[in-house]
Amino acid sequence: MISHKLRRLWAKFWMYFSGLGFFGRIATRIAMLFAPPHSGCRYLARANSKGYISPRATVYHANLKLGAHIFIGDRVTIFQDKNGGEVEIGERVHLYGDTFIQTGAGGSIKIGADTHIQSWCQFSAYKGNIIVGSYVQIAPRCSFYPYAHDFAPGELIMKQGLKTKGNIIIEDDVWLGCGVIVLDGIRIGKGAVVGAGSVVTHDIPAGSIAAGIPARIIKMRS
Numbered sequence: 001m002i003s004h005k006l007r008r009l010w011a012k013f014w015m016y017f018s019g020l021g022f023f024g025r026i027a028t029r030i031a032m033l034f035a036p037p038h039s040g041c042r043y044l045a046r047a048n049s050k051g052y053i054s055p056r057a058t059v060y061h062a063n064l065k066l067g068a069h070i071f072i073g074d075r076v077t078i079f080q081d082k083n084g085g086e087v088e089i090g091e092r093v094h095l096y097g098d099t100f101i102q103t104g105a106g107g108s109i110k111i112g113a114d115t116h117i118q119s120w121c122q123f124s125a126y127k128g129n130i131i132v133g134s135y136v137q138i139a140p141r142c143s144f145y146p147y148a149h150d151f152a153p154g155e156l157i158m159k160q161g162l163k164t165k166g167n168i169i170i171e172d173d174v175w176l177g178c179g180v181i182v183l184d185g186i187r188i189g190k191g192a193v194v195g196a197g198s199v200v201t202h203d204i205p206a207g208s209i210a211a212g213i214p215a216r217i218i219k220m221r222s
Helices: 004-015 022-034
Strands: 058-060 064-066 077-080 087-089 100-104 109-111 122-126 130-132 143-145 168-170 181-183 208-211 216-220
Touching: 004 022, 168 181
Parallel strands: 058 077, 064 087, 077 100, 087 109, 100 122, 109 130, 122 143, 130 168, 143 181
Antiparallel strands: 208 216
């Protein structure tokens, strides 16, 4: 049985060579040999300033900026569609399994340092941008759409264009519960909490607690 200390040394050595390239992916796989699955391998992100990017993640983006010691889990997808803007992921950000991040039609995404995004979240930046602050906690299955379809009668909706009311802005220290949907033109203020299953169609003030469909202010944290 390999000791805990030896497992850490093994991982630290191979993570030194890790990265998005072919050999970097191989080095990451070797580093993972004695690591626990899922979030159990988060310590690998601390072993290399380039962070940990799962070999099972899909990264297809020409304008990707990654901060130090990031964690990108299994089956995370980062994708650039036609005319998609940049994706910037800050230091020590955690993206857990099956999260999907895409930019297209001039949209961009920025995620601030120390933000944690749980599994099965969807960030689709088309027409508008998605800006997420630092120390934000986003529970599983949250979705962010800074655009909508035109749906005039007399023509197939899928053939009509996209429109937007503006960017989605999530300020620092926000907590979004499971399954929250945030629509275009929304700002959620610093320190706000949004309850599980809510649909955010209007701005949420800083320090408030909101919930419902559409989300409404329940009370202030103070």
